[in-house]
Amino acid sequence: MAVRRVRMSERRRSLGYSQEDLAERVGVALSTVQRWESGESNPQPWQRPKLARALDVTATRLSDLLSPSPADWAAPAPETPDDETSAWELARRVNASDVGGETLTRLERAFDDLATAYPMTPPQVLLRRVRKHTAYVAQLLDKRATLAEHRRLLSVGGWLSLLGATVHVDLDQQDAATAHMRTAATLAREADHREIEAWCYETDAWRVLTAGDYARALELSRAAQSLAPPGTSALIQATAQEGRALARLGENRETYAAIERVQQLSAAMGLAERPKEHHYQYDPAKALAYKATTLAWLGDPAAEAYAREVIVRLSPSADVQQWPRRVASANIDLALVLLSDGRLDEACDAARLAILSGRIVPSNHWRALEVVNAAESRTMPEAVDLREAYEGMKALSAPQG
Numbered sequence: 001m002a003v004r005r006v007r008m009s010e011r012r013r014s015l016g017y018s019q020e021d022l023a024e025r026v027g028v029a030l031s032t033v034q035r036w037e038s039g040e041s042n043p044q045p046w047q048r049p050k051l052a053r054a055l056d057v058t059a060t061r062l063s064d065l066l067s068p069s070p071a072d073w074a075a076p077a078p079e080t081p082d083d084e085t086s087a088w089e090l091a092r093r094v095n096a097s098d099v100g101g102e103t104l105t106r107l108e109r110a111f112d113d114l115a116t117a118y119p120m121t122p123p124q125v126l127l128r129r130v131r132k133h134t135a136y137v138a139q140l141l142d143k144r145a146t147l148a149e150h151r152r153l154l155s156v157g158g159w160l161s162l163l164g165a166t167v168h169v170d171l172d173q174q175d176a177a178t179a180h181m182r183t184a185a186t187l188a189r190e191a192d193h194r195e196i197e198a199w200c201y202e203t204d205a206w207r208v209l210t211a212g213d214y215a216r217a218l219e220l221s222r223a224a225q226s227l228a229p230p231g232t233s234a235l236i237q238a239t240a241q242e243g244r245a246l247a248r249l250g251e252n253r254e255t256y257a258a259i260e261r262v263q264q265l266s267a268a269m270g271l272a273e274r275p276k277e278h279h280y281q282y283d284p285a286k287a288l289a290y291k292a293t294t295l296a297w298l299g300d301p302a303a304e305a306y307a308r309e310v311i312v313r314l315s316p317s318a319d320v321q322q323w324p325r326r327v328a329s330a331n332i333d334l335a336l337v338l339l340s341d342g343r344l345d346e347a348c349d350a351a352r353l354a355i356l357s358g359r360i361v362p363s364n365h366w367r368a369l370e371v372v373n374a375a376e377s378r379t380m381p382e383a384v385d386l387r388e389a390y391e392g393m394k395a396l397s398a399p400q401g
Contacts, residue, residue, distance in 0.1 A: 008065040009037045011055050016117075021125045025054040027396075042066065098143035104152045107133065111159045118163070118279040119324035123170045123361055130164045151191050158187035158196040159280070162203065166279070169207045170361035177207055198228035199280060202238040209245055210363045218245040233282035236265045240290040247297035255298055259291055277324065285313055289326045296333040299340050307334040328359035335371045339378075348375055348382035355389045358396075365394060 012022050023033045027050060035041040043051050043066070052062040110133050118126060137157040145153060165180035181200045188196035201224035209217035224238035243258030266287050277283070289310045295303035310330035331354035338347035351371040354360060360368055372390045375383040 004039050005037050005066060011065055022054055024124060026050045099140050099145040099149045104149060107156045111156055114163060115279045119277050123167045127167045130160055134160045154187045154191035155193050158184045158193060162196060162199055166203055170363050172362040194227050194229055195232050195234045198224045198234040202241050205241045214245050214248040221245055231269060233280060236262055236282045243294045247294045252298060259294060262287060289330060292330055292333040296336040303333055303337040325359045328354040328357045332367050332371060339374045344378060344380050348386055352386055352389055355393050
């Protein structure tokens, strides 16, 4: 008789993963995870290291999770994907309004949670959560609501659509990203929410910059600045994006001027360190990261100090798979500036750490490739291993099927 592995499923849920999420992280079918948790089968030896990393446990702890215990005979109720939104629906019905302030508050908090999870969550996993909440907003738009409620609903729908666009950019899904950005901009205009609209232009600037259209990225980042209300994170981020576009265009003087404007805007906001990173809230750590990238693209040796500071500030542990995305990006910045300085071995080490972290999303593969190509052009012995790591990263993120 199969014995359900309650401790394994509890560990998975404590990390916020569904069975499908875990299957995707380990690289197996959903049915395989279901059989593991039900006790019908065991992970193969070569699957155990990936499963341990996905569950963030040691090999010994994984063995404990896979071992049956008396508590494992009491199987928990099966998960239902719509449990969360079902609870919200019940709360909504208590209110006189078809929408209700409590439902809107919950949606707004859900968006903040998703935007905070963004740096540490695989984009495919985050996208599924964004889709669920966006679909719920679409249902509510057909309900009766006060004018104030309708505006809040449009706003949260705009934020969710914008986050969906951002994740599609990360996955290098250009058409889907464009469609979500247009939807977000439409909702923002209906809600008269200029900051969301400005973020749409800023996000599109990054999308085209990753595609190599630096002139268009410059145009979009400046359009975002013209829309962004004074004193908002969108204004600072769009200015930083302008600096990156200028750096890629080789406009040194204008690039340094943009960096200076970012510093002035940040100082005017009186930004303080935040305990958690929110993708749409600018903070000093972001200023450091953008400065490192911009200066690295200019070939300015000062980029090294900024990249190293980002790495020290944001690295939670020596385990590269626990890094937020910005640490991987900072290691690429560091590699670029070290290559320019002729410190080839150090550059390859930094690039290899970034690639093996698994935190480089498909839209940023080109940045890692710049380092790989530079190493190969110098016929460095490390270039072979670096190329192998890069190709492995690409293969892991390639669409399945």
